[in-house]
Amino acid sequence: MSELSELSELAVAAEKLDAADELAGLRERFVLDDVVYLDGNSLGALPAHVPARVEDVVRRQWGELRIRSWEESGWWTAPERIGDRIAPLVGAAAGQIVVGDSTSVNVFKAVVAAVRMAGDGRDEILVDATTFPTDGYIAESAARLTGCELRPVTPAEVPSALGERTAAVLLNHVDYRTGRLHDLPALTAAVHAAGAYAVWDLCHSAGALPVGLDEHGVDLAVGCTYKYLNGGPGSPAYLYVRRDLQDRFDSPLPGWNSHAEPFGMRSAYAPAPGAVRGRVGTPDILSMLALEAALDVWDGVPVEAVRAKSLALTDFFLRCVGEYVPEGRVESLTPVAHAERGSQVALRCEDAGDVMKRLIERGVVGDFRAPDVLRFGFTPLYVGFADVERAARVLGGILA
Amino acid sequence: MSELSELSELAVAAEKLDAADELAGLRERFVLDDVVYLDGNSLGALPAHVPARVEDVVRRQWGELRIRSWEESGWWTAPERIGDRIAPLVGAAAGQIVVGDSTSVNVFKAVVAAVRMAGDGRDEILVDATTFPTDGYIAESAARLTGCELRPVTPAEVPSALGERTAAVLLNHVDYRTGRLHDLPALTAAVHAAGAYAVWDLCHSAGALPVGLDEHGVDLAVGCTYKYLNGGPGSPAYLYVRRDLQDRFDSPLPGWNSHAEPFGMRSAYAPAPGAVRGRVGTPDILSMLALEAALDVWDGVPVEAVRAKSLALTDFFLRCVGEYVPEGRVESLTPVAHAERGSQVALRCEDAGDVMKRLIERGVVGDFRAPDVLRFGFTPLYVGFADVERAARVLGGILA
Numbered sequence: 001m002s003e004l005s006e007l008s009e010l011a012v013a014a015e016k017l018d019a020a021d022e023l024a025g026l027r028e029r030f031v032l033d034d035v036v037y038l039d040g041n042s043l044g045a046l047p048a049h050v051p052a053r054v055e056d057v058v059r060r061q062w063g064e065l066r067i068r069s070w071e072e073s074g075w076w077t078a079p080e081r082i083g084d085r086i087a088p089l090v091g092a093a094a095g096q097i098v099v100g101d102s103t104s105v106n107v108f109k110a111v112v113a114a115v116r117m118a119g120d121g122r123d124e125i126l127v128d129a130t131t132f133p134t135d136g137y138i139a140e141s142a143a144r145l146t147g148c149e150l151r152p153v154t155p156a157e158v159p160s161a162l163g164e165r166t167a168a169v170l171l172n173h174v175d176y177r178t179g180r181l182h183d184l185p186a187l188t189a190a191v192h193a194a195g196a197y198a199v200w201d202l203c204h205s206a207g208a209l210p211v212g213l214d215e216h217g218v219d220l221a222v223g224c225t226y227k228y229l230n231g232g233p234g235s236p237a238y239l240y241v242r243r244d245l246q247d248r249f250d251s252p253l254p255g256w257n258s259h260a261e262p263f264g265m266r267s268a269y270a271p272a273p274g275a276v277r278g279r280v281g282t283p284d285i286l287s288m289l290a291l292e293a294a295l296d297v298w299d300g301v302p303v304e305a306v307r308a309k310s311l312a313l314t315d316f317f318l319r320c321v322g323e324y325v326p327e328g329r330v331e332s333l334t335p336v337a338h339a340e341r342g343s344q345v346a347l348r349c350e351d352a353g354d355v356m357k358r359l360i361e362r363g364v365v366g367d368f369r370a371p372d373v374l375r376f377g378f379t380p381l382y383v384g385f386a387d388v389e390r391a392a393r394v395l396g397g398i399l400a
Numbered sequence: 401m402s403e404l405s406e407l408s409e410l411a412v413a414a415e416k417l418d419a420a421d422e423l424a425g426l427r428e429r430f431v432l433d434d435v436v437y438l439d440g441n442s443l444g445a446l447p448a449h450v451p452a453r454v455e456d457v458v459r460r461q462w463g464e465l466r467i468r469s470w471e472e473s474g475w476w477t478a479p480e481r482i483g484d485r486i487a488p489l490v491g492a493a494a495g496q497i498v499v500g501d502s503t504s505v506n507v508f509k510a511v512v513a514a515v516r517m518a519g520d521g522r523d524e525i526l527v528d529a530t531t532f533p534t535d536g537y538i539a540e541s542a543a544r545l546t547g548c549e550l551r552p553v554t555p556a557e558v559p560s561a562l563g564e565r566t567a568a569v570l571l572n573h574v575d576y577r578t579g580r581l582h583d584l585p586a587l588t589a590a591v592h593a594a595g596a597y598a599v600w601d602l603c604h605s606a607g608a609l610p611v612g613l614d615e616h617g618v619d620l621a622v623g624c625t626y627k628y629l630n631g632g633p634g635s636p637a638y639l640y641v642r643r644d645l646q647d648r649f650d651s652p653l654p655g656w657n658s659h660a661e662p663f664g665m666r667s668a669y670a671p672a673p674g675a676v677r678g679r680v681g682t683p684d685i686l687s688m689l690a691l692e693a694a695l696d697v698w699d700g701v702p703v704e705a706v707r708a709k710s711l712a713l714t715d716f717f718l719r720c721v722g723e724y725v726p727e728g729r730v731e732s733l734t735p736v737a738h739a740e741r742g743s744q745v746a747l748r749c750e751d752a753g754d755v756m757k758r759l760i761e762r763g764v765v766g767d768f769r770a771p772d773v774l775r776f777g778f779t780p781l782y783v784g785f786a787d788v789e790r791a792a793r794v795l796g797g798i799l800a
Binding site for chain 1: 431433437439442443445446450451454455458459461462463464466467469470475501502503504505508512529532533534536537538540541545546552577624626632633634635636637651652653654655656657659663664665666667669680681682683684685686687688690765767769770
């Protein structure tokens with residue numbers, strides 16, 4: 001009886017929270033079913049209006065207008081136009097973001113460009129030792145190609161590791177595994193105090209919480225668009241270069257799209273001014289315009305409200321896990337302090353791979369990260385408190 | 401009267417050629433209207449079955465299966481699977497091509513990897529001086545990052561320019577401006593005789609003529625898929641690494657998709673064996689699967705038949721231009737010899753930009769390349785001889 005009444009206590013709490021949720025109506029902007037989808041930090045759900053927009057791009061823009069669409073359908077300017085749509089979500093004024101390529105490729109551009117900005121006297125790149133692997137691999141390649149040394153350190157160690165040799169520091173705003181939110185303002189200030197350049201990876205923060213790129217003076221940033229921005233599988237990433245650094249942005253991938261006069265067909269390279277300088281080759285229009293359409297779901301949605309709901313969701317999930325999951329079966333890797341928490345909860349759990357399979361079978365979709373982590377992402381645009389309660393209850397049942 | 405009878409003579413010839421064209425039926429595989437579309441060397445036409453396939457990817461694979469599609473819909477393996485679909489079109493056995501990123505990014509991977517294969521003693525990169533600009537810009541960046549010198553030479557000068565310092569040579573199979581087909585077998589052999597590595601850009605040849613990558617021992621090759629392969633606007637490019645060089649392919653963009661164990665989330669990079677090593681970040685699935693669908697139009701179509709028709713089309717176009725266009729108004733930049741001709745005809749013409757505008761207004765779509773070139777591409781899968789006759793006739797009318 002006590003368990004039953006506890007169940008209903010949390011279920012009642014969820015109901016109240018959902019009723020008071022000013023963002024609850026946004027769920028209707030997405031295609032969802034009765035699965036609890038807590039994997040939007042890996043692949044965002046499909047916004048309901050996107051299929052029709054993609055169909056128009058394929059049938060009319062490509063099929064009927066064909067080559068004319070580069071001008072008439074705005075294909076050519078899509079990378080910077082969509083960059084300007086992302087800008088307010090990460091606290092950037094217009095004209096500083098271009099969309100295109102993968103996150104990995106943009107990390108490469110940003111880190112090499114940062115090293116070049118730092119100049120000859122500096123030959124060390126610091127990288128988050130717990131980073132999503134691709135950032136570390138690409139930073140290592142950037143170091144090798146620019147004659148730098150790569151030094152992996154935890155974000156906490158960055159202030160003491162910074163020095164006269166430091167050229168660039170590559171950090172994650174939110175750790176992909178633990179969900180820990182790093183202190184972007186303080187770390188950026190420390191990097192600047194040492195005369196180095198800060199490159200932030202926003203993959204796990206953009207669309208889930210305020211980033212404040214301009215406000216905090218971030219130098220360069222990259223991020224993907226298929227997680228909290230719901231751009232679709234493998235949708236193109238973006239690159240932010242702070243306005244006053246753009247003239248010094250010296251790209252290691254100076255493709256023709258970044259030329260000052262791309263259709264001049266000149267043999268000598270001359271970089272375009274502005275964010276366009278971050279472009280490389282011909283943009284992948286289908287993926288890019290699906291992303292552009294997907295960004296419509298943000299119309300009228302303040303990032304601050306998203307952040308408030310995100311914290312309420314993760315708070316409630318931790319509470320429900322505490323109630324439903326038997327003592328000692330999971331350990332949260334995600335910080336309790338709001339200032340240190342992104343929009344996911346990571347639970348260390350024995351047999352995590354198997355547990356996640358069983359969760360998915362029972363309609364709760366998170367993901368497994370080797371070796372022992374259950375990862376649950378909370379997308380405030382479409383996840384509600386009843387979802388959260390159900391996910392924790394199902395997890396508790398599996399682990400009982 | 402003599403002009404009228406000449407008109408009908410060429411029109412009759414076109415009719416006969418179309419009636420005898422064994423590939424004529426392929427036109428029905430595409431969405432076309434009564435425009436004469438001679439810009440398939442810039443953006444291929446839409447294959448008729450692609451919209452439904454893209455819709456399935458968006459609505460079902462993304463919308464319903466969501467994250468499960470990485471396995472269940474074969475998203476994760478798409479780069480190498482689609483590479484294997486392109487392989488027979490360029491004369492490559494399976495397992496040597498991956499699809500992803502832009503052509504520019506793949507040129508970067510290939511040139512840096514070629515320099516690394518060549519080893520320390522070699523510090524010069526030769527590049528086609530008349531190349532499409534992005535190849536030159538990217539080769540320059542690769543040279544700068546690897547401590548090499550970049551030396552632009554015409555393809556004809558390559559044999560005499562090769563030497564002990566040469567690490568890599570970046571060449572275009574077909575010149576984007578003139579339509580000249582370069583001698584891939586002979587130039588590759590010359591590069592090898594000098595102990596260097598050959599990187600071929602196939603953007604303007606793949607899908608229009610046989611390439612024979614394996615047969616001619618090409619080391620590395622790249623190409624786009626939105627021209628003669630009809631993959632859609634900005635569809636992902638591909639990278640070929642000859643099988644016996646794959647273990648030595650040392651990518652400057654070692655993203656997590658190229659790791660031997662990508663989901664192991666290891667901090668140390670270990671490259672995957674095989675073509676997968678050429679991958680970088682998460683593939684842009686919508687664009688990639690549109691390309692996969694588009695490649696179905698090649699079912700049962702031998703590249704040799706495509707080449708034969710291509711040459712017949714460009715021969716006939718040159719003949720019609722000779723008849724319809726007043727003497728001295730245009731000059732063909734495209735070689736007369738079949739062995740030196742790709743699948744386009746480039747005509748130097750005064751006021752070419754304005755002339756192309758008027759052609760397009762009259763339903764003949766080619767493109768203009770600065771400063772003075774009218775460029776007409778002939779896609780044998782959907783361009784017929786009546787189209788060719790009409791294009792030349794309209795051009796003649798404008799220039800009369």
